[in-house]
Amino acid sequence: MAVAISAPGRSAYLPLGHSVLALPSPLPVDEALAVLRPLLEDPAVRKLSASGKRDRVVLGRLGAGVEGLGFDALLASYLLDPGRRTYALEDLVLEFLGERRPPGTGGVAGEDAAVEATARAAGADADAVLRLDGPMTAKLEQEGLLPVYESMEMPLIEVLADMERAGVKVDRALLVAMSRDMEAQLAALTRDIHRLAKGEFNINSPPQLREVLFERLGMKSGKKTAKTRAASTAEDVLEELALVHELPRRILEYRAVQKLKSTYVDALPELIDPATGRIHATFNQTVAATGRLSSADPNLQNIPIRTPEGRRIREAFVAEKGHRLLSADYSQIELRVLAHLSGDPTLIDTFRRGEDVHDRTSREIFGALSAIPPDEQRRIAKMVNYALLYGKTAFSLAKDIGVSRKEAEAFIEAYFGRYPRVRTFIDDTIARARETGHVRTLLGRLRRLPDLKSKSFPVRMEAERQAMNTPVQGSAADLIKRAMIDLDRELHERKLRSRLILQIHDELLLEVPEDEGEKASSLVKRVMEGALELDVPLVADAHLGRSWAEVH
DNA sequence: CTGGAAAGCGCC
């Protein structure tokens, strides 16, 4: 980390990734260093420097004496084209300033070696970012992206910084105990599997499993893998095979345990920060093409919940002593967004009446006199509701719900018959996207989709699904981001000690002092429901508990 | 030893 002094006598800037932090100007160099030195020497900050999440941690700790965040070229370039693979500063400099920089002048500033070279590199970065401000801001303005940049993505930086710094408490002993249990389960399953396979092999290896199932035991293979067109051993194939042989069922059980153990139970304790006893994930703001956040190191947005065994992992996510966890999640956020964007009267009516949308769809497409049992009807209706959102075809819907392609087609037709504006919304969205080359969310966030004009049919179809899904998924992301920023401000204004600690797409998790539980509950619910005014009500449910497993 | 591709699967 180095302090970059740009435009001497005017300001000092600390480069943070692709952004610059402006110190009060004019500020002499030694005063700038005085502000920053305590941060740079903070052991927690130094330790994090290798992991790449230093920038936000530093930002989260900045206090008095810092003006605020200057221009952020990373966020700007993300908003201008969120589908890009990388946003290297070099590329932005070439693109917006028409300059080629010699390789190696940028990059992450190291702590120890070659302080002077490091300072020069950081200075070059800060300088580049400052000069990108003009042209990139002009481009944001021209593309109608300035409001999202200024009122959403920039304010969100500090919210995410605080969230990462807060982290979440994890019960290490509980995970270690679970790991021992699972070890024994895997050992037993391994013995069964090798016996049934008439020989030992690596169960974790799809190629070896493929050989056992389809050659040694001569089972009939189902679908092929995407890349190598080899016989797939994926879950749905093994489910089929489980009907005729005992082995596939055991493999599925083995995989379920192995997945939970390796990805969560064994991995999470390793990521507990010894200094805080908590896990501090990184919430990436410039990865998802739709505008969603992503979480990494660890990914806390995919902690199991679906199965009872997996759900137990959430028991290890606990509140600090004297605190509770508060979870608040949107109810059917994407279907509400779809209702709003499409303007479909029936769908809007459903949400305005506070009806269960899957029940309503079930009634709409099956009518009163269907031979299918009601539970089955609702299950199908739910799948149809979501299938349409993702651009699922009758072919794959049929396989999912276990009916013929003809029947699946009939369900989809019935759906569009009852929700006609959803069909026109999808068709119009794709048609307009083909003309403009992009789609937009509620708040104007943009995603470019050049592949809509691809000569390749599958590539083109994929782009069409993205065109219909992105406004829905991306608008939902807009909503929750707005809620996070509003909530953060309200918590500060009311001087509450409750802290936002996780975001999981449609859910916010807070850690709240026991005496603030009710106050924080009603606040988070109110803020989430009022994030944006739609043609349908937004509904958020909040629950308090001692662990993440308790709050759903 | 590292890096990447592939397969598979956890979540919304």
Added chain:
DNA sequence: AAAGGGCGCTTTCCAG
């Protein structure tokens, strides 16, 4: 002829 949108992580396997 392909066949559900968006992510990140684990393991295996192979190349350098």
